[in-house]
Amino acid sequence: MxxxxxxxxxxxxxxxxxxxxxxxxxxxxxxxxxxxxxxxxxxxxxxxxxxxxxxxxxxxxxSDPIQDDVEAELIAFARVWAEAIVSNDAERIAEFADDDWVMVSESGTESGRRFLSLVASGELTPSAMDTVGEIRVRVHGDTAILTSRVTNTAHFAGEQFDADEWTTDVLVRRDGKWRCVLTHTTPARSDTSE
Structure with a gap:
């Protein structure tokens, strides 16, 4: 049953x-x-x-009130983290990521530390990051999975890059604080919404 x-x-x-x-x-x-x-x-x-x-x-x-509270907390986490990324403050961004944070994209895996060092040097400057639609949240104990469509703009080595991607972040809760351990991005097709 x-x-x-x-x-x-x-x-x-x-x-x-x-x-x-x-x-x-x-x-x-x-x-x-x-x-x-x-x-x-x-x-x-x-x-x-x-x-x-x-x-x-x-x-x-x-409805589960505890689950609803955790989901609201995680959606707020994602929004504040996006603001930190656009602020181009590597230390502030690092507050949201685990030391072992890994980024996965069509070009392979990259250490989150490399992303942070590029932001800290000014070589990479994100200027916009917007969620398209709702953020899908799934919580499994002290692990959470956030999936959303994100449009973003950044400058790298003097060149502007615009992206429309499906992003999945895997977060873990340690000592009462959520941290991202993995970010996976996939380019969104232009004819896909949610």
Missing amino acids: HDSAFCRVPRPRFGVGAPAGVDLFSGRWRDGRTGVRSRQLEHTFCSCLPWIMGSAHEGDAV
């Missing part, structure tokens, strides 16, 4: 003690070692309960 595509409920850790499983009355995972797992998991499971019990239909939206 339970379809994990509709409910992003992590599997419990099994151990000694009380039997592991879901308490359907409280919507809480119980694992053998620690009892009740977490409040966030409880909310995630409860928001999925209509799917499990068969009272929701495919296409029905079931």
Whole structure:
């Protein structure tokens, strides 16, 4: 009955003690070692309960306040990061990226450190970065995936470059702060919107 595509409920850790499983009355995972797992998991499971019990239909939206808050936080993250990039302040941009940040494009992989060094030297100067449409957000624990269509303009070695790209950023949350570990860009076709 339970379809994990509709409910992003992590599997419990099994151990000694009380039997592991879901308490359907409280919507809480119980694992053998620690009892009740977490409040966030409880909310995630409860928001999925209509799917499990068969009272929701495919296409029905079931809102999860915690998930909605995280998605809003990540959309704000993306907007403020875009502002930092256009500011041409390498230190400010670096606040949003992990030390291992990698950028992937049609020409291969590039270290985010190279991007930051080009911005710091003034050789690369982004001047515009705009999201076209909505940002798609998916959260999986302390990992998030943001996908959007982005138009941008930059100058490199004195030449202007304009791009219309689909961008996917993979973020991880460490010590309560989101950081980008991977950015993947794909040129958008001119006849594609969202």
